[in-house]
Amino acid sequence: MKDRKERIYQYLKEVCACNSVSCTHDEYKAGDWFAEFFRKIPYFQKHPELTGNFMIPGDPYHRSVPWAILLGNSKKTVITSGHFDVVGTDNYGPLKDMAFQVGPELEAELAKRDLDAEARFDMNSGEWIWGRGVGDMKGGHCVHLALFEEYAELADKGELPGCYIYLPVPDEESYSVGMREGAKILRRLIEQYQLDVQLMIIPEPSNWVNGKQSLSRGTVGKIMPVVMAQGVTAHVGHCFNGISPMNFLCRIYQRTNNALEFCDSYDGEAAVPPTWQKFRDNKELYDVTIPLRAYGYFTLLHFERTPEQIMNRLKEISMEALKEECELINAQYQDYKKIDKSADKEKIVYYPEVYTFGELVEKIKSTDKEGFEKYYSEVYAGIKDDIEAGRTNYPDATVTIMQKVMDYADLKQPTVLLGFAPPYYPAVNGDAVEGKENAALKAFEVIEKSAKEHFGRETFNEHYFMGISDGSYTAVGHPFDYDKFSLNTPCYGQLYSVDFKTIEANNIPFILYGPITKEYHQWTERTLKKSLLEELPVVTKELIDSLWK
Ligand SMILES: [Zn+2]
Numbered sequence: 001m002k003d004r005k006e007r008i009y010q011y012l013k014e015v016c017a018c019n020s021v022s023c024t025h026d027e028y029k030a031g032d033w034f035a036e037f038f039r040k041i042p043y044f045q046k047h048p049e050l051t052g053n054f055m056i057p058g059d060p061y062h063r064s065v066p067w068a069i070l071l072g073n074s075k076k077t078v079i080t081s082g083h084f085d086v087v088g089t090d091n092y093g094p095l096k097d098m099a100f101q102v103g104p105e106l107e108a109e110l111a112k113r114d115l116d117a118e119a120r121f122d123m124n125s126g127e128w129i130w131g132r133g134v135g136d137m138k139g140g141h142c143v144h145l146a147l148f149e150e151y152a153e154l155a156d157k158g159e160l161p162g163c164y165i166y167l168p169v170p171d172e173e174s175y176s177v178g179m180r181e182g183a184k185i186l187r188r189l190i191e192q193y194q195l196d197v198q199l200m201i202i203p204e205p206s207n208w209v210n211g212k213q214s215l216s217r218g219t220v221g222k223i224m225p226v227v228m229a230q231g232v233t234a235h236v237g238h239c240f241n242g243i244s245p246m247n248f249l250c251r252i253y254q255r256t257n258n259a260l261e262f263c264d265s266y267d268g269e270a271a272v273p274p275t276w277q278k279f280r281d282n283k284e285l286y287d288v289t290i291p292l293r294a295y296g297y298f299t300l301l302h303f304e305r306t307p308e309q310i311m312n313r314l315k316e317i318s319m320e321a322l323k324e325e326c327e328l329i330n331a332q333y334q335d336y337k338k339i340d341k342s343a344d345k346e347k348i349v350y351y352p353e354v355y356t357f358g359e360l361v362e363k364i365k366s367t368d369k370e371g372f373e374k375y376y377s378e379v380y381a382g383i384k385d386d387i388e389a390g391r392t393n394y395p396d397a398t399v400t401i402m403q404k405v406m407d408y409a410d411l412k413q414p415t416v417l418l419g420f421a422p423p424y425y426p427a428v429n430g431d432a433v434e435g436k437e438n439a440a441l442k443a444f445e446v447i448e449k450s451a452k453e454h455f456g457r458e459t460f461n462e463h464y465f466m467g468i469s470d471g472s473y474t475a476v477g478h479p480f481d482y483d484k485f486s487l488n489t490p491c492y493g494q495l496y497s498v499d500f501k502t503i504e505a506n507n508i509p510f511i512l513y514g515p516i517t518k519e520y521h522q523w524t525e526r527t528l529k530k531s532l533l534e535e536l537p538v539v540t541k542e543l544i545d546s547l548w549k
Contacts, residue, residue, distance in 0.1 A: 001149065001150070001153070004146050004150075004537055005533045005534070005537075007142075007146045007149070008142045008143055008145075008146045008532065008533055008537065009142075009533065011037075011141075011142040011145055011146065012102055012129070012134065012138060012139060012142045012532075013101075013102045013103060014033065015030060015033055015034075015084070015133075015138045015141065015142065016100050016101075016102045016131055016132065016133050016134060016138055017100055017101060017102075018030040018032075018033050018084075018100075019086075019089075019097075019100045019132075020084055020085050020086055020133075020170070021085065021086055021087065021088050021089070022085035022086065022087060022088075022170075022171060022172070022173035022174045023061060023085075023171065023173075023174045023175075024061065025061055025062075027061055027063055027085050027170050027171070028061060028062050028063045028064060028170070030084040030085070030138075030168075030170070031053065031063055031064040031065070031066055031084060031168070031170055032053070032064070032066075034066040034084065034141075034168045035051070035052075035053035035064065035066035037145065038051040038066060038067075038068040038166070039051060041068075041149060041152045042152070042153075042156060043070065043152040043153070043155050043156045044068060044152070046156070047071075050068065050069050050070070050071065051066075051067065051068035051069070052066070052067055052068075053065075053066045053067075054066075054067065054181065054185055056170075056177055056178070056181050058494070059177065060388045061170075063170040063171065063177070063178065064170070065167065065168075065169050065170070065178055065181055065182045065185060066167075066168055067165065067166065067167045067182075067185050067189070068148075068165070068166045069163060069164070069165045069166075069189055069193070070148070070151055070152055070155040070160055070163060070164040070165075071155065071160075071163055071193065072154075072155055072160030072161055072162045072163050072164070072548070073158070073159075073160060073161055073162070074161060074162045074163075074196075074548065075162070075163065075193070075194055075195055075196040076161075076162035076163070076196050076198055076547065076548050077162060077163040077164065077165060077190075077195040077196060077197045077198060078162065078163075078164050078165070078197075078198055078199060078200075078201065078544050078547050078548070079164075079165045079166075079167060079186070079197060079199070079200040079201070079508065080141075080144040080148070080164075080165070080166050080167070080200070080201050080202075080203070081166075081167045081168065081169060081179070081182065081200055081201075081202055081470065081510075082137050082140060082141060082168060082169070082172075082202045082203055082204060082470065082514075083137060083168070083169055083170065083171070083172030083173065083178065083179075083470060084138065084141065084168045084169070084170060085170050085171055085172060085173050085174070085178075086132050086133040086136065086138070086173065087132075087136075087173050087521050089132050089523075091522060091523045092132070092523040093113075093523070095109055095110065095113075095523070099131055099132040099523070100131065100132055100133070101131070102129060102130070102131040102134060106130060106131055107123070107130050110123065110130055110523075110524075111123050115524065116524075118518075119518075119519070119524045119526075122518070122526060127528060127529055127530065128518075128526040128527065128528060128529060129526060129527050129529055129532065130524070130525065130526045131525065132525060133525075134517070134525060134526065134527045134532075135205035135514070135515055135516075135517025135518075135520045135525055135526065135527035136204065136205050136517065136520035136521065136525065137202075137203060137204050137205060137514060139203075139205070139514065139515045139517070139527045139532050140202075140203020140204065140205065140514030140515055140536070141168060141203060142532075143203060143514075143515070143532065143536045143537050143540060144166070144201070144203055144540065145166075146537060147537060147540060147541055147544065148164065148166050151164055151544075161545070161548040161549075162198075162547070162548035163193065163195055164544070165186065165189060165195075167182050167185065167186065169181075169182045169470060172469070172470050174423075175394070175422065175423045175496070176423055176425070176470055176472070176473065178470075179470035179472075179473040180473055180497070180498055180499065182473075183473050183474075183499060183502050183503050183506055184499060184502055186506050186508070187502045187505055187506055190506065197506075197508050198436075198439065198547040198548075199439050199440070199443055199508070199509055199510065199511065199547055200471075200474055200508045200509070200510035200511075201443075201510070201511055201513065201540070201543070201544075202469065202470060202471060202510055202511070202512050202513075202514075203512075203513060203514035203515070203536070203540070204216075204465075204467075204469060204512045204513075204514050205514050205515060205516070205517030205520050205527065206512075206513060206514050206515065206516050206517065206531075207516075207517075208516045208518070208528075209460070211458060212458040212459060212460040213451065213457055213458070213459050213460070213516055213531070214459075214460060214461070214462065215444055215447060215459055215460070215461045215462075215511060215512070215513045216461065216462050216463075216464065216465035216469075216471075216511065216512040216513070217429070217430040217431055217440035217441060217443075217444060217461055217462070217463055217464075217511055218427070218428050218429035218430045218431070218432075218440065218463050218464045218465065218471070218477075219425070219427065219428050219464060219465045219468070219469045219471035219472055219510075219512070220271055220301050220302070220303065220425075220427055220464045220465060220466050220467075220468060221301065221302045221303065221425055221426050221427030221428075221472065221477075222299060222300070222301055222302075222423075222424070222425040222468050222472075223299075223300050223302065223307060223310060223420060223424050223425075224277075224297055224298065224299055224300070224395060224420060224421040224422075224423075224424070225297065225298060225300060225310065225311075225314055225418060225419070225420055225421075226295065226296075226297040226395065226398050226399060226402060226418070226419045226420065226421050227249060227252055227295060227296055227297070227314070227318070227416060227417075227418060228293060228295045228399065228402045228403065228406065228416065228417040228418075228419070229245035229246070229248050229249040229252070229293060229294050229295065229414075229415070229416050229417075230245055230292060230293045230406060230411060230414065230415045230416075230417070231243045231244050231245035231246075231247070231248075231290060231291070231292065231293070231294075231414055232290070232350075232412070232413075232414060233289050233290050233291070233292050234289070234290050235288055235289060236288045236289065236290060237288070239290065240329070240332075240333050240336065240343070240345070240348060242290040243290070243325065243326070243329055243350065243414055244290050244291065244294075245281070245291060245292070245293050245294040245414070246281060246291065246294045247325040247328075247329070248318075248321045248322050248324075248325045248414065248416065249279070249294045249295070249296060251321035251324060251325060252314075252317060252318055252321045252416070253276055253279060253296065255317045255320075255321065256274050256276070256298065256314070256317065257273075257274060257275065257276045257298065258273045258274070258275070259273055259274060260273055261313075262274050262300055262302070262305075262310075262313075264302050264303035264304050264305060264427075265303075266303050266304070266429075266463055266464070267463055269462060269463050269464055271301040271302050271303055271464070271466075272301055272466070274298045274299065274300040274301075275298055275299050276296055276297070276298040277296075277297055277298055277299060277395070278295075278296050278297050278395070279294075279295075279296035280294065280295065280296065281293065281294040281295075282294065282295065282403065293403065293406070295399050295402075295403075297395050297398075297399070297421055301466070301468075302427055303427050303429070303463075303464060304427065304477075304478055305478075306478055306480035307420065307424070307480055307484070307485045307488070308480050308481055308484055308485070311356055311418060311420075311488060314418050315354050315356065315418065318354045318416040318418065319352065319354045319416075321416075322352035322353075322354065322414055322415075322416060323352060325414070326348075326349075326350040326352055326414060329348055330347055330348040330349070333345070333347075333348050350413055350414050351413050352413055352414045352415065352416075353411065353413050353414070353415045353416075354415070354416045354417075354418070355415070355416075355417050355418070356417075356418050356419070356487075356488050357402060357405070357417060357418065357419035357420075357487065357488045357489070357490055358484065358487030358488045360405060360406075360409055360417055361376075361405065361487070363409070364405070364408060364409050372408060375404075375408055376405070379400075379401060379404045379405075380401070380493065380494075380495075383397045383400060383401060383491070383495070384494060384495055387495060394421050394422040394423065394491055394495075394496065395421040397421075397490075397491055397495070398419055398420075398421035398422075398489075398490050398491055399421075401490035401491065402417055402419055402490055405417075405490070418488070419488055419489065419490050420485070420488055420489040421489070421490075421491065422489065422491050422492075422495075422496040423496070424485070424489070424498065425468055425469075425472035426472050426473075426476060426477060426478075426500075426503075427464065427472070427477050427478070428471055428472055428474060428475050428476075428477040428510070429463060429464070429477055430471070430509040430510050430511055431463070431509070432477060433475045433477075433507055433508070433509040434507065435507065436507070436508075436509045439509035440509050440510070440511050443511050443513075443543055443547075444459070444461045444511065446542060446543050446546045447459055447513060447539055447542075447543055448461075450538070450539045450542040450543070451535060451539050454535070454538055454539070455530075455534070455535045455538075455539075457531075457535055465512050469512060471510045471512060473498070473503055474503065474506060474508040474509070474510045475503065475504070475506065475507045475508055475509065475510075476500060476503055476504040476507075479504065482500040482501070485500075513540075514536065515527045515528060515531045515532040515536050516528040516531040516532075
């Protein structure tokens with residue numbers, strides 16, 4: 001076997017050359033590369049049943065989840081996972097295609113471009129490897145692959161102390177279908193071989209802050225609530241005969257966007273407050289009518305709160321917003337009456353309503369189950385075609401389904417309908433996994449000591465990685481009512497699903513720890529050579545060995 005350093009760099013060039021941009025027809029190539037890599041290892045030539053390339057059912061991009069397992073002398077098991085898709089390279093400009101060719105030619109071209117002072121300094125130092133995916137996260141994979149190969153030799157000789165699963169996944173930069181499907185493969189392997197999983201290592205890039213390398217012991221949760229507001233239409237010349245949905249959507253926006261009441265905090269770390277991504281009415285043509293509906297959706301990052309808690313709070317806020325706006329329009333009307341003699345209504349009275357998607361569906365079904373189900377399945381099938389053809393995305397598809405269900409419900413009062421749009425990333429704290437408490441902390445301690453001892457490298461850790469990661473699908477941090485979540489997620493079903501029961505059964509703590517990398521997702525993505533080729537392999541090996549003890 002060649003020198004480890006040489007192998008890591010060789011694999012990096014090969015796997016980066018698979019231009020596996022997320023959700024494109026090239027993404028599968030990196031999956032095939034991994035599958036082939038495993039197949040070629042002599043151990044798997046002897047045990048072909050211990051590796052495979054699982055095709056994701058119904059995937060429009062024909063992506064797969066490759067997997068491989070080394071069976072050792074105890075049931076104690078380590079898992080390496082992480083994504084093999086990358087973000088696009090449009091920001092490389094004319095070097096768009098070259099960005100996948102790691103090596104001196106790419107570096108020479110990048111050096112001719114307008115680098116900022118820090119990037120220029122790094123370029124001149126020659127200490128960095130540049131290119132799309134070198135840090136996020138093909139570099140980390142190549143380190144783990146080089147180790148995996150070495151462990152396969154030990155397994156071959158009957159000397160591997162424990163078991164080792166490798167499971168690289170697609171689609172992390174988009175919807176994480178890879179890890180959601182991968183969880184099912186893990187469950188099958190864990191049950192089949194009665195494995196006792198110690199830890200999953202996801203070698204996502206580490207940041208370098210004040211000279212220290214980062215390690216994350218958990219991952220933030222991300223959920224996307226959709227708010228659909230329906231008012232009462234009227235000719236604008238009779239505006240007091242109607243009420244605009246934008247009035248109450250505005251109020252809900254102001255109560256939620258950047259609202260600190262939604263910020264979870266834990267041990268000096270806080271999730272950022274919610275940010276709205278879209279806010280608009282649903283009018284497509286111009287006329288002098290108050291719009292019927294307005295909608296928006298926002299991203300809410302969280303640690304501990306569950307979808308149910310979030311939904312309950314949004315229901316309260318929505319009802320308050322509706323009531324306040326209904327009172328306000330009456331107050332405005334009372335003032336208007338003083339200056340217009342033809343305004344002769346005594347009062348404007350509304351009976352506002354708030355539903356979750358699940359509640360509205362339930363209400364419709366209670367009187368018209370058959371008719372609605374037929375209607376709904378047609379709507380859903382249409383949306384499925386649109387998503388698969390790339391004509392829409394999950395949040396907008398969710399909006400469309402919600403509108404169609406509201407059309408069917410034929411509501412007449414000012415109403416707010418609430419739902420969730422995929423993807424949903426549950427929060428996981430790697431130290432709070434039941435029965436495996438402090439697993440991530442223990443891993444950090446091994447790494448901190450090893451990196452310091454061998455390389456003088458300082459490591460710091462955080463409880464929650466804020467960048468959203470596949471760690472969300474390794475364990476259920478805070479159990480909640482899974483059915484209620486799926487009923488309130490209009491796209492849930494063939495279009496999108498999370499097997500929470502399987503994830504709960506897997507119950508795997510994890511850490512995120514990889515090569516020191518700067519500016520990933522940018523055209524100046526670069527990873528520190530010494531970190532990738534020298535430090536990470538040694539430190540990671542010490543960690544893995546310690547987990548089998
Ligand atoms: Zn990543």
